[in-house]
Amino acid sequence: MADDVILKVRDLYRTYDIKGGMFKKASTLTAVKGVNLDVERGTTLAVVGESGCGKSTLARMLTMIDAQTSGLIEIDGLSIDISKTGISKEMRQKVQIVFQNPYGSLNPRQKIGHVLEEPLLLNTDMPSAERRDLALQMLEKVGLQPEHYGRYPHMFSGGQRQRIAIARAIMMKPKLLVLDEPVSALDLSVQAQILNLLADLQEEMGLTYVFISHDLSVVRYIADKVMVMYFGEVVEYGTRDEVFENPQHDYTKTLFAATPRADVASIRKRLAAKAA
Amino acid sequence: MSLLEIRNLKVEFDTAKGPFKALDGVDYTVDAGEVLAIVGESGSGKSVAMLATMGLLPNTATITADKMEFEGLDLRTLSAKERRRVIGKDISMIFQEPIASLNPCFTIGFQLSETLKTHMGMKGRQARDRVVEILTSVGIPNPAERLSAFPHQMSGGQCQRVMIAMAISCAPKLLIADEPTTALDVTIQKQILDLLVQLQQDSGMGLIMITHDMGVVAETADRVIVQYKGRKMEEADVLSLFENPKSPYTKALLSALPENATGKRLPTVSDFAEAGGF
Numbered sequence: 001m002a003d004d005v006i007l008k009v010r011d012l013y014r015t016y017d018i019k020g021g022m023f024k025k026a027s028t029l030t031a032v033k034g035v036n037l038d039v040e041r042g043t044t045l046a047v048v049g050e051s052g053c054g055k056s057t058l059a060r061m062l063t064m065i066d067a068q069t070s071g072l073i074e075i076d077g078l079s080i081d082i083s084k085t086g087i088s089k090e091m092r093q094k095v096q097i098v099f100q101n102p103y104g105s106l107n108p109r110q111k112i113g114h115v116l117e118e119p120l121l122l123n124t125d126m127p128s129a130e131r132r133d134l135a136l137q138m139l140e141k142v143g144l145q146p147e148h149y150g151r152y153p154h155m156f157s158g159g160q161r162q163r164i165a166i167a168r169a170i171m172m173k174p175k176l177l178v179l180d181e182p183v184s185a186l187d188l189s190v191q192a193q194i195l196n197l198l199a200d201l202q203e204e205m206g207l208t209y210v211f212i213s214h215d216l217s218v219v220r221y222i223a224d225k226v227m228v229m230y231f232g233e234v235v236e237y238g239t240r241d242e243v244f245e246n247p248q249h250d251y252t253k254t255l256f257a258a259t260p261r262a263d264v265a266s267i268r269k270r271l272a273a274k275a276a
Numbered sequence: 277m278s279l280l281e282i283r284n285l286k287v288e289f290d291t292a293k294g295p296f297k298a299l300d301g302v303d304y305t306v307d308a309g310e311v312l313a314i315v316g317e318s319g320s321g322k323s324v325a326m327l328a329t330m331g332l333l334p335n336t337a338t339i340t341a342d343k344m345e346f347e348g349l350d351l352r353t354l355s356a357k358e359r360r361r362v363i364g365k366d367i368s369m370i371f372q373e374p375i376a377s378l379n380p381c382f383t384i385g386f387q388l389s390e391t392l393k394t395h396m397g398m399k400g401r402q403a404r405d406r407v408v409e410i411l412t413s414v415g416i417p418n419p420a421e422r423l424s425a426f427p428h429q430m431s432g433g434q435c436q437r438v439m440i441a442m443a444i445s446c447a448p449k450l451l452i453a454d455e456p457t458t459a460l461d462v463t464i465q466k467q468i469l470d471l472l473v474q475l476q477q478d479s480g481m482g483l484i485m486i487t488h489d490m491g492v493v494a495e496t497a498d499r500v501i502v503q504y505k506g507r508k509m510e511e512a513d514v515l516s517l518f519e520n521p522k523s524p525y526t527k528a529l530l531s532a533l534p535e536n537a538t539g540k541r542l543p544t545v546s547d548f549a550e551a552g553g554f
Contacts, residue, residue: 050461051432158318187317187488189545192532196541214462217491221534221542258466260491262533264519267494271515274477 006208007039007062007176012071014057031057033232035071039176039225042202044209046223046240048216048255054232055212059180062210063097076175089123096169100181102161106153112139112164113149119171134171142167142197159190163197170201178210183218195222216259220244228252278305279450279482280329280367283343287324290336298324298337300506306450306482311473313485313497313514315529321506322486326452330369331359347449365395368443372455374435378427384438385423388445395446406445414441414471433464437471444475450482451475457492469496490533494518502526 012035020026032054039045049055060066061073067083074080075094096119099105106115116135120126126134136146142163153161162182169177179198183191195218201207213219219226219240226243228236228251235249247253261267287299299321306312316322328339329351344351346367354362371377379387388410389403398406404423411419414437427435436456443451453472457465473496476483485496493500493514500517502510502525510523521527528545530536 050463188490188529189317189532192534192542192544193546195534196544199541216462217533217535221537254463258463260465260469260489260495262490262494262518262530262535264515267515267518270495 004040005038006041006076007037007045007210008072008074009035009037009062010072011036012058012061012073013069014054014061014066015069031232032061032068035229035234037227037234037237039208039210041175041208042206043224044202044211044222045225045227046211046213046219047227047229048213048219049229050214052231053229055229056180058229059097059178059210059212062176063095063178064091065097092119092123093172094174095176095178096172096174097178097180098162098165098169098182101185102158102165103185105165106161108153111150111152112156115153115164116168116171119168123172138167138171141201143193157190158186159193162186162190162194166194166197166201170205170207173205174207176208176210178212180212181214182211184213184215191218198222216255228255277348279308279310279347280304280306281343281345282325282329282341285325285328285341285344286339287321287328287333288338290338295338298506299328302501302503302506302508304501306484308449308482309476309480311476311483311485311496311498313487313493313500314503315487315490315493315500316503317488319505320503322488322503323454325503326369326454326484326486330363330367330452361395364391365446366448367450367452368446368448369452369454370436370439370443370456372458374432374439374459375427377439378435380427383424383426384430385425388438388442391442391445407441410441410445411438413475414438414444415467416441433460433468436460436464436468440468440471440475444479447479448481450484452484452486454486455488456485458487458489465492472496490530502529
């Protein structure tokens with residue numbers, strides 16, 4: 001079973017130095033405190049928490065945007081510590097990221113075809129005709145048309161842009177995909193389409209997801225394992241059913257209690273309480 | 277008589293490609309003490325309708341309505357000066373981005389007292405005391421000290437509380453909340469929704485919640501209007517909407533909720549669009 005673990009994180013820390021000023025002492029902020037996790041191949045780990053809890057810092061470390069202060073990250077057997085070794089092309093091919101805001105994450109002056117080809121251009125020696133073929137295939141795979149190849153990002157809706165961002169992320173055939181709130185900026189019906197697309201791609205390409213979200217109904221739908229973070233620490237970690245059925249930590253319970261309920265029984269209860 | 281009554285509201289925008297119909301003949305009524313939710317996706321015209329009511333649309337917009345009355349006052353024929361007397365006092369609005377809706381250059385105490393000075397004719401000490409009182413009622417800790425705070429010194433949830441405080445400072449009869457919790461965390465969302473409903477029940481004002489989140493609708497609304505592409509799809513009280521949705525679009529929307537998922541795939545609105553014909 002051990003070789004099935006694609007992402008292994010042990011005792012991960014990240015601290016940021018806060019500069020002092022004339023009246024303020026310099027201090028350090030620990031954004032991620034001692035995180036341990038294992039993700040098995042082809043499964044989804046959901047990371048839940050409120051803003052400022054360190055979930056995006058964790059994503060930045062997993063995707064090699066930021067270096068860890070201490071601790072071990074191992075992706076598909078490859079140990080990662082970019083502050084010591086830098087980033088190799090091999091490492092880049094292992095992991096990719098999809099960001100929350102599809103309006104901000106695409107260059108407005110770059111055609112979609114070039115958006116998709118750029119990872120290949122930077123990381124492989126593939127000839128241009130082959131890159132183009134791959135990009136066209138990928139467009140089809142994420143539910144877009146070949147004629148979208150020459151268009152610019154402003155010509156697409158939010159949901160289509162998120163499809164483009166997903167296509168770009170899987171161009172390198174990564175093993176691990178980090179999704180940082182990929183559906184929170186989208187409408188309900190578009191959200192459903194993107195979640196379906198992610199499920200299809202996972203099945204087809206054997207992808208492993210780290211899915212960062214604050215929406216518990218989405219997490220419950222998509223996750224195999226759930227990790228709840230609070231002020232940089234993991235307060236709850238287990239399979240989806242364990243966490244949802246029997247939350248241990250107070251913060252997880254607060255989170256569940258705060259999630260709006262859209263079932264008929266809860267509405268009835270609320271209306272009855274109001275009438276009283 | 278209804279608090280707000282709008283009949284056959286149409287809004288068109290002039291664009292380079294000719295007129296674009298954002299709203300196509302929708303009726304709205306709100307009674308005092310009622311919570312109306314307007315639900316829809318982006319582009320459904322839910323915000324445009326309320327911006328038209330407030331007179332906040334740019335002049336590329338053409339607004340027509342058979343009737344547009346607030347407490348018997350015809351909003352269509354108001355002059356700008358008369359409108360300013362109503363807007364911000366009897367009808368007020370809260371926007372989605374709390375941090376962007378406050379002026380970063382002024383303290384929150386100044387911004388809050390500005391409303392009171394303009395509409396209620398309060399001055400100095402009196403306005404200041406009232407501001408402290410309102411900030412207390414929206415749950416800001418140490419309100420007297422927070423008066424001199426600037427918006428960037430407060431969190432998103434606190435800024436939204438300040439926005440709510442500003443909106444209710446003149447005891448409005450109608451409060452319009454345009455996606456008030458979309459930019460906030462779930463735990464903060466819960467606090468803000470509870471606060472809004474509490475204030476609404478205490479004061480008996482009408483409340484219009486504009487949202488795309490069915491969870492928010494279920495938690496707050498009495499009556500719901502579902503909109504799609506500028507048209508009204510369904511209007512029902514909240515329980516019958518969730519229990520027995522009539523329109524195919526509402527059914528599609530409800531089944532796209534991840535918590536209602538039964539199989540491996542989520543049904544999408546486009547799956548229903550062909551069958552339902554909307």
